[in-house]
Amino acid sequence: MEIKTVEMHTGGEPLRIVQSGLPPIIGKTILEKRRYCQEKLDFVRKLLIYEPRGHFDMYGAYIVEPDHSEADMAVLFLHNEGYSTMCGHAVIALGRYSVDYKLVSPVSPVTCVNIQCPCGLVRVFVDFNGQKTGSARFRSVPAFAFDVAVTIETERYGKVVVDIGYGGAFYALVPAERFGLDVKTSRTRDLVEAASHVTACAKKQVKLRHPDSEDLAFLYGTILTDGKDEFQENATANICVFAKDEVDRSPTGSGVTTRIAVQYHRKLIGLNQVRKFESVTGSLFTGVAAEETTCGEFKGVIVEVAGKGYYTGTATFTTEPDDKLGQGFLLH
Known part of the structure; x- marks a missing residue:
């Protein structure tokens, strides 16, 4: 397995965005996809969030296909215990990422990115004037x-x-x-x-x-x-x-x-x-x-x-079949 990521943070809170290497995530709705990850793909979460690749307070995101008609993209959030339903720091970073990586077409001075989260549709407004400021704001679900x-x-x-x-x-x-x-x-x-x-x-x-x-x-x-x-x-x-x-x-x-x-x-x-x-x-x-x-x-x-969301780097993570510790562990 080889997983490529883009690393970001918002207010100091990390976000590991998976770009490629995920197994297929099955489900008609985003909540079905969330349950599928919980039941069938949790070993991937542990690989990415736990040590030695992550740490106790690591946070990550999978970009998946939306089932909401207005959504530009959908996202699943992952942390040390499982999969959350909403994450504000993540959608701020993902808004900027979506513009910079051309997941949406940038519009000056503000680009709107509609992100379907497990809790519902969240609209993110990314400042875009030809310069990368990192600034974004989102409008929440009710x-x-x-x-x-x-x-x-x-x-x-x-x-x-x-x-x-x-x-x-x-x-x-x-x-x-x-x-x-x-x-x-x-x-x-x-x-x-x-x-x-x-x-x-x-x-x-x-x-x-x-x-x-x-x-x-x-x-x-x-x-x-x-x-x-x-x-x-x-x-x-x-x-x-x-x-x-x-x-x-x-x-x-x-x-x-x-x-x-x-x-x-x-x-x-x-x-x-x-x-x-x-x-x-x-x-x-x-x-x-x-x-x-x-x-x-x-x-x-x-x-x-x-x-504001900022980039901290990129990564390529690999696994070896006889590396049991490499499957993920936590120290707390």
């Missing part, structure tokens, strides 16, 4: 507050009150202060420990549902925030811990979408009020509630998130 002020019983921290929202994936939101932590100064491992414990407990106690598909109804992770949810000009900081204790180096595109949706639901922000979001690396995304919408019985918003 995002909403699923439930607010939910009390979770935890073994380690007692009762913890969280908000649960959806921004292409479901997250629990809670201020880091609740655990005596600060998202900008505390040790990352302490933040991860608190967030992962909340996720594990919430998964057992909260039954999620999504109007479109049961495949979307799972808690992806917990986002610890600085508690600054009311609108202000300064950036609000957060750390997103998702999948298997994986830490997002970026502010998290789907996480920003979720935070905006919950803030709007709580009437802490209004339409078209642009907010800045800061990650553990100091990188920034902006997010704004662009318009009201609905998703089944949920009232929500379309959120627009902006950031």
